[in-house]
Amino acid sequence: MANDTFEPKIVGFLCNWCSYRAADLAGTARIKYSPNVRIIRVMCSGRVDPTFVLKALALGADGVMIAGCHPGECHYIEQNYKAMRRYYMLKHMLRALGLEEDRIRLVWASAAEGQQLAEHIDKFVEDVRKLGPLNWPANWQENGERLHAVEAIAKEHEESLEVLP
């Protein structure tokens, strides 16, 4: 399962006002963090619809991170609390679908916390690396059996004898 060559694909939704700037800051301050995160900037963690997280997983992400302003510091007042409630709702559902806890994570990082954000990212990437690839779309592939069986019916019907009136 987990191996050294596996590079997790992580999608990170970062709030424009804090975590995205923290990532920027980490960049200008030359703080190194894992390159596994594909960052998507959102205007607020409250903008992260559960659909975004599910879509990332359905398209093959191994983990999803949401980062927003610290509680009490959201530029849209209460929206990061909403993000938090959605996050727990999603986690509860994803657990029931068989997803490990460590594949989605919500963290807080202010615009000044480049170092902290880098650490959050590194830690998350390591945790997901330990879990191995997720490859969610493989869950509904029915291997060759399915197509083969459908074609077999057509063939069988062609070959079977016509019942004469």
Added chain:
Amino acid sequence: MSETQGKGKLALYWAASCGGCEIAVLAIDEKILEVAKHFDIVFWPCATDGKVRDVEKMEDGSIDVCLFNGGIRTSEQEYMARLLRRKSKVLVAFGSCATEGCIPGLANLSNREEIFETVYEETPSTENPQHIVPQHETEVPEGKLYLPVFYDTVFTLDQVVPVDYYLPGCPPEAERIWDAIVAILEGKLPPKGSVIGANTTVCDECPRKRTEKKIKKFYRTWEIIPDEETCLLEQGIICCGVATRAGCGARCPRVNSPCIGCYGPNTDVIDYGARLMAALASVIDSNDPQEIEKIIQDGIPDPVGTFYRFSLAHSLLRRKRKLIAAAAGGK
């Protein structure tokens, strides 16, 4: 299609369904005679005699409208879906099962092996000392016999063949069925790929009083006797009306029962459960992580069944994770 152009050809078929949608067609009552005036029913195994062989012999595209109910869970159903797609000009996913998997789609929380084990071994009324379960191929002296392959995953009709229109609901309401038939007869159909129906939510049809939704606890229906006038969600009962397409006239909340979502997602909603989760998250009255977790875990013991009761098969993640795929590290 006017009468002068002659009669159209209509087919109805069922796959992984409960049969309720077949009954629903008859719920249009005497209007069925109107349907018979405009259409010859060329294939409807539930009500008329007709063989697959007959359908195979029809010209491609010769059926004007096919109303297809049920999801796809076996190779035989997939074969019929493909056959009827080829033979039909307009293919309608009829009802929740064909549209989004519905209750049969909740089997996506299991796989074939688990289902067979329950059905052919574990149920109390089953005695099966030889552990006989259906096989795809069986050798008999005369040759090989085949049974359809039972899939691990239930698919919706549009995950298997292109679908022209959708008629949601478990089952669709008689009035909505009639609306759709009229739209087809008059050629006044929405763009291909649309739902024939409303673009609002059940809440918009619901007469209950709404003020502010802020709750500290979700109640299951048997834990509380709701007052008859206030919005059920405001009383802490999970009512899916907020996320569900209108069309039924808010049938359930009108009789003091929460909407459980049978009309599926509204237009432009990609994932029904995601929409519902977002809506429910915003009514929780707490900013404390521990309290939030507790409210959710105590109040929603079956999250998949609550958020995706009708739409698991059509959701973004479609099913519960199959352990085999995980153990193999994907691929």
